Amino acid sequence: xxxxxxxxxxxxxxxxxxxxxxxxxxxxxxxxxxxxxxxxxxxxxxxxxxxxxxxxxxxxxxxxxxxxxxxxxxxxxxxxxxxxxxxxxxxxxxxxxxxxxxxxxxxxxxxxxxxxxxxxxxxxxxxxxxxxxxxxxxxxxxxxxxxxxxxxxxxxxxxxxxxxxxxxxxxxxxxxxxxxxxxxxxxxxxxxxxxxxxxxxxxxxxxxxxxxxxxxxxxxxxxxxxxxxxxxxxxxxxxxxxxxxxxxxxxxxxxxxxxxxxxxxxxxxxxxxxxxxxxxxxxxxxxx
Numbered sequence: 001x002x003x004x005x006x007x008x009x010x011x012x013x014x015x016x017x018x019x020x021x022x023x024x025x026x027x028x029x030x031x032x033x034x035x036x037x038x039x040x041x042x043x044x045x046x047x048x049x050x051x052x053x054x055x056x057x058x059x060x061x062x063x064x065x066x067x068x069x070x071x072x073x074x075x076x077x078x079x080x081x082x083x084x085x086x087x088x089x090x091x092x093x094x095x096x097x098x099x100x101x102x103x104x105x106x107x108x109x110x111x112x113x114x115x116x117x118x119x120x121x122x123x124x125x126x127x128x129x130x131x132x133x134x135x136x137x138x139x140x141x142x143x144x145x146x147x148x149x150x151x152x153x154x155x156x157x158x159x160x161x162x163x164x165x166x167x168x169x170x171x172x173x174x175x176x177x178x179x180x181x182x183x184x185x186x187x188x189x190x191x192x193x194x195x196x197x198x199x200x201x202x203x204x205x206x207x208x209x210x211x212x213x214x215x216x217x218x219x220x221x222x223x224x225x226x227x228x229x230x231x232x233x234x235x236x237x238x239x240x241x242x243x244x245x246x247x248x249x250x251x252x253x254x255x256x257x258x259x260x261x262x263x264x265x266x267x268x269x270x271x272x273x274x275x276x277x278x279x280x281x282x283x284x285x286x287x288x
Contacts, residue, residue, distance in 0.1 A: 003075060005039045006068045009047065012036060013065055016054040077263070089268045090119035096138035100215040101256075102126040104238045106142065109280045113273055120269045139270055140260050147259040154259035158281055161233045162195050162251035163244045164202075167225040173245065178203025182227030184218045187211040194252035195230045202247065203228075 011021035011032075018032045025032070040047050047061035057065060097106055102124050110122050125138060141147075147154045166173060173181050183206045186196050190213060200206075209227045212218055215235055222229040223241035230251050236242050258277070264270050 003071065005035060005042070006071055008032060008035045009039060009061075009064070010068050010072060012048065012055055013057060013061070013068075016056075018055070089117055089272060091269055092121045092123060093140060093269055093273055094123045094125060094138045095140045095142070095273075096125045096127055097142040098144075098215070099126040100219075100232070100235050101142060103216065104235055105281065106277070109277050110273075112280075113276045116276075117269070117272060120273075122273070139264060139267075140258065140274065142256060142258050144254045144256055146255075146257050151262050152259045153262045153265055154257050157256045157258045157278070160254045160256050162230050162253060163233050163236065164199070164228055164247050164251065165219075165222055165231050165236050165242045166228045166245055167223055168241050168243045170225050173228060178206030181206040182209035183207065184210045184212075184222045184227040184229035186218075187213045189213065194254070198249075198251045199230045 008021070008025065011024050012018065015021040015024055018029045018036070022029045022032045036048070043060075043064075045060040046058050047064060048055040049058050095102075095106065095110070103126070106124065110124065114120060114122055142157065144160070181203055183199065183203065185199060185208060186193060188211065190196060206228075210218070210221050212221075215231065216239075218229045219231050219235055219239045219242065221227070222231065223239055228245065231242070233244075236244070258274065260270060260274070
């Protein structure tokens with residue numbers, strides 16, 4: 001049984017479809033189907049049941065799953081261990097962050113870093129998902145939630161302030177409960193974020209005119225005069241046409257955390273990029 005076949009099996013088990021597994025592994029759907037048929041013939045069992053909703057593990061597939069996951073953990077640990085003994089300042093680093101933070105905050109840092117270290121390649125993944133550091137879906141992750149896995153090294157990068165913003169040329173919003181004011185805010189999946197709840201408490205009678213899970217889209221719509229928005233001050237400072245509105249209290253601030261797997265803590269390229277990021281951003285996040 002080849003390890004590459006086990007990886008295919010795990011990808012299909014997690015995705016539930018050949019198409020989803022193909023996207024996750026960077027292969028084509030026909031290739032995934034061919035590899036699965038070969039694996040099932042090799043082990044002498046059907047590992048998945050084909051249903052209208054996708055592929056479901058058979059009893060034999062379920063029995064195989066735990067062993068396959070343990071094999072994966074050992075293979076990933078081996079890869080991390082070998083990477084941790086790489087003393088060369090070269091190779092690839094996968095970095096993950098939110099969309100606007102990656103574009104407006106990390107990209108300038110990465111640009112200077114790769115110019116200083118041309119043998120290092122940085123891959124920036126702007127994704128709302130919490131990527132798995134143990135599986136090396138990313139090597140260095142920036143996010144507003146601390147990490148809870150015991151094998152992750154982490155530190156607080158900065159304190160990120162938020163403010164209420166409107167278009168620079170728009171008339172000041174009238175004082176009161178928000179009647180007649182349009183809101184630009186997060187989509188309903190993020191309605192429990194502290195800054196979203198603060199906005200609705202401040203302006204309970206305002207009406208939502210635009211929702212998006214993309215902070216930069218909110219900032220652009222706000223600058224166009226569509227409505228007021230709570231934005232990270234770091235982002236608002238980089239978007240033309242915005243001005244901050246004085247409020248009785250400021251929106252809740254958030255901490256930005258950076259984390260990486262402990263097995264990679266001695267990888268020179270990761271340490272160098274982390275040091276460059278800390279040097280560039282260590283105090284910026286406290287600026288309103």
